Amino acid sequence: MGRLSIVFAALLMLSAISLVTARFQSRQLFVASERMALKARELDIDWRRLQLERAEQARNARIDELARDELKMTTTLPGRTIYLKGVPAASSAAAAGGRP
Template identity: 70%
Template sequence: MSRLSILFAALLMISALSLVTARFQSRQLFVQLDQLEDKARDLDTDWRRLQLERAELARNARIDAVARDELKMVNATPDRTIYIQGVAPTASGQAAVEGRP
């Protein structure tokens, strides 16, 4: 009978240690889950901020302002435009361009 009670006591101790270990691991996993959820929220916030920033940078008014301010560009006006009149290619000129005699 005493051997049986020692066996049950040992099984009870092993069971208790297993329970403590399982609870400890459960708490660690819960803390890790909470940290990862916080990181996911931070990454989601950064993603949305970057999307807004990209939309702002792609706006036509912003592009126009940067072109005018930083690149010193101006709109093309008819008086600043150079028109070149070309000569229509002839049959012999077209053959020379294509490499035929």
């Protein structure tokens, strides 16, 4: 009976140690899972911010403003516009020496 008690006591101790180890690992995995979820939320927020920033950068009004302010560009006026007349394709081939 004495040996059987010692064997059961040893098995009980192993079981208790196994339970404590399993709970510790479970807590570590839970903490790691929460960290990854927080990181995923942060990345999602960054992604949305970048999408808004990209939309703002590509906005036509902003591009127009930058062209006027930084590049000193102005809107074209009909009086300042020079129109060039193109040479027809048939006469340009004749001018090039008769090559087709």
